[in-house]
Amino acid sequence: MQNRTSGVARQRVMDALVVCASAALSVTVGIGASRGLLVYPRLTSLPTLTWPAGLLPLPVAGVGFYVLVPLSGSALLLWRGRAAVQVTVVLLIAATVGPLIPAALIALFTVAATRPDRTTWTLAGLALAPLPLSLVAQPSLTVHALTTAVTGAVLVAASVGWGFFVRGMHRAAEQTRVEAAWRTEQVRQREREALAREMHDVLAHRLSLLSVHAGALEVNQNATRAQVAEAAGVIRSSAYQAMEDLQQVLGVLRPPPQSNAAAEPEPPQPTLAELPLLVEQSRRTGMPIVLDAPADLRAVPGTSQRTAYRIVQECLTNAHKHAPGQGVRIRLQGAPGEGLTLDITNPLPPTTGRTGRPLPGSGSGLKGLSERTALMGGRLTHGSQGATHRVEAHLPWPA
Incomplete structure (x- = not known):
């Protein structure tokens, strides 16, 4: 709400500045026209009576015609956003009898920047129509009349051309924003699909174990108490882990099945x-790395282990690309019920004395891992802190 209010305030200030600039230019054009310097043809003659003793260089009607008319006409620009076409038509007609061509050109620019091409060309034709009419109305073609017509045509063309340029920039910026949003969504979708496929396989494995042990109890009627207790423990553990995996897979869509039934199975996923x-x-590549990871992390759930591995892998890849030769420190710690925490840091490379161009990166790796971590109920942050780049992640580790 505050941003919207500040945006409205900025727009009002901008409108006021545009009106003031238009009024100043219109007054200047009017003063020049009173001395015979026209930049746009007039279809009516100007008053020629002057003030006594030549106190002012303006006609008798100067204050009203050359000051009040530009101010009132320029004030119409306050409505150019909501009624750009109507304001432009009024100002273009008024510009043929008064010094309002600067305000008319600003309104025409607004139409070219915000309205369809057909509307813009129609109003551009209306703006150019007085030019040949003024030449035909002259008893004889003079250099002054021809110069005025050419100047008016150049001003109209510049206004329309600049409006088209601004509209093209806005369209390009909007297209870039849409494409960036689409790429981000594609990254998120790929991570959702990968996580769903991975958790589906893990869940199927746990359910198959549960089914096998339950079937063994059903078939082996003469099982001892110890065997029954062992099988019940395996079933309980598998069911608990399957429930955890099921909670994570909810809301994550699995991609459509592959049409090729003979597709090769995916390789096993890495763990800590x-x-x-x-x-x-x-x-082995010469990168100094310090790894601080307790041995008891094997009790971390499988999904968190795989995600932690991928985070470390992505950080090492980024360090190779963007900070070659710099050291990396990897620290993992946590406990059941508290979660697994990763802290990966590396110094930023010096900005001077660098040789060669840096390797390109899409920037999608950490974005995808952030989405994957969020889907699991964790969080991941990354960025520069002074002269160090830090990646911090917290993954679930149930008690």
């Missing part, structure tokens, strides 16, 4: 147990 191998691969 493979994190040291990932770090070691980056160390």
Whole structure:
């Protein structure tokens, strides 16, 4: 609400400035016309009586014709946003008898910038119509009349052309905004699909374990108490984990099934147990990395483990691209019921003495991981803090 109010206030200030500028230009054009300097043809003659003793360079009707008329005509520009066509028509007609061509050109610019092409060309034709009429009405073609007609045509063309340019810029900016929103949505959709596929497979595995152990109890009627207790424990654990996975998969849409039934199965997803191998691969490239990860993190739920692995992997990839040779510190900590916390930092590269061009990046990796983390009920933040780039994430770890 506050932003909307400030926007309205800024628009009002801008309108007032436009009206003042138009009035000043119109008065200047009127004074020039009183001395025979026309920039737009007049279809009526000007008063020629002057003040006594030449006190003012204006005609007798100067104050009303060359001051009040420009002010009142320019005030019509306050309605150019809601009634641009009507205001433009009135000002173009008035410009043929009074010094209102600056206000008319501003209104014509507004039409060109905000209205359809057909409307703009119609009003541009109306603005150009007085030019040949003024030449035909002359007893003989003079250089002054021809110069006035050419100047008027140039001003009308400049007003329409600038309006078209501004409209094109607005359209390009809007298209860029729509494309950016579409790309962001595509990233989110891909992450939703990947997370849904992953959790679907995990959930199917847990339910199959539950079904196998329940079936074993049903078939083995002579099972001992210890065997029954063991199978019941496995069933209880699998059911609890399946309920957790089901809560995460709700609201995440699975993509349509592949038409090719013979498609190769996806490779197994990595876990935190493979994190040291990932770090070691980056160390072999010469990147100094400090990994602080307790060994008891294997108790973290599978989905959180895979997401944590992907976050570390993306951070190392970004460090290779944008901060080569800089050290990376990776810290993982947490406990059941408190959640899993990741803190990954690396110094920003110096801005001077850099050789070569930086590797390009789409910027979609961390955005997708932020969406994936949010879908799991966690959070992820990233950005520069002084001379350090930091990525912080908190993932669920039920008690």
